[in-house]
Amino acid sequence: MMGIEALILIPFLLKFRTLDAASKWMCYYIISSVVFASGSAITANMGINNMWLFSLMNFLQFGILSCFYWTVIKHPTAKMIITYLPVLVLMLCIADFLKFEGIQHYNSISAGLKSAIIIAYGVIFFLQLLTDKELVENAIYINTLPVFWYNSGIFIYFCSSFLFSISFNLIQALEPEATRWSKVSTVISISYIVAIITMFLLYIGLTKTKRLGYADN
Numbered sequence: 720m721m722g723i724e725a726l727i728l729i730p731f732l733l734k735f736r737t738l739d740a741a742s743k744w745m746c747y748y749i750i751s752s753v754v755f756a757s758g759s760a761i762t763a764n765m766g767i768n769n770m771w772l773f774s775l776m777n778f779l780q781f782g783i784l785s786c787f788y789w790t791v792i793k794h795p796t797a798k799m800i801i802t803y804l805p806v807l808v809l810m811l812c813i814a815d816f817l818k819f820e821g822i823q824h825y826n827s828i829s830a831g832l833k834s835a836i837i838i839a840y841g842v843i844f845f846l847q848l849l850t851d852k853e854l855v856e857n858a859i860y861i862n863t864l865p866v867f868w869y870n871s872g873i874f875i876y877f878c879s880s881f882l883f884s885i886s887f888n889l890i891q892a893l894e895p896e897a898t899r900w901s902k903v904s905t906v907i908s909i910s911y912i913v914a915i916i917t918m919f920l921l922y923i924g925l926t927k928t929k930r931l932g933y934a935d936n
Contacts, residue, residue, distance in 0.1 A: 723914075730922065834877045838874065864927065
């Protein structure tokens with residue numbers, strides 16, 4: 720998976736100075752994925768429990784995606800919620816990390832909540848695209864917009880991530896040891912397949928960007 724992410728990251732970096740704010744946040748998201756995939760692989764090879772790294776990764780990526788959706792969503796109330804919601808989510812993450820599920824386990828409560836929130840952001844943005852009068856008046860098809868493809872990739876991935884988050888600890892707790900690893904492997908494999916699809920959708924979004932000269936921001 721890390722190889723696919725690194726491969727998709729290259730064209731984002733090559734075009735970085737010409738990207739708009741939304742595309743740059745997608746670039747940051749992919750960078751975070753590569754960094755944490757590398758960290759997870761290193762700690763796993765060293766025999767170190769890396770569940771704490773997954774918790775950190777989940778929150779950092781939630782913050783990056785919150786910035787992305789704050790950039791692309793126009794509704795003022797939604798933007799205000801996106802501004803303050805990460806603070807509340809951080810409090811839950813800390814409680815989950817230190818008290819509820821602990822540092823040695825996958826924090827499914829906070830991870831599931833973050834996935835659900837990102838899914839909600841994605842739905843809001845899809846509805847915005849479908850009702851945007853400016854797009855209709857200018858006869859602009861939503862599938863020509865980079866943000867449509869970015870949102871599609873993120874939405875698909877977090878739908879899968881939500882199912883992974885709420886089922887991972889449940890499978891480990893309830894399944895007999897003989898069948899546990901088989902079911903966990905199945906869930907992880909599905910998540911990896913969806914993640915690969917997501918990376919390709921993000922790349923399609925990048926190809927929809929137009930070269931407008933060097934950006935100042």
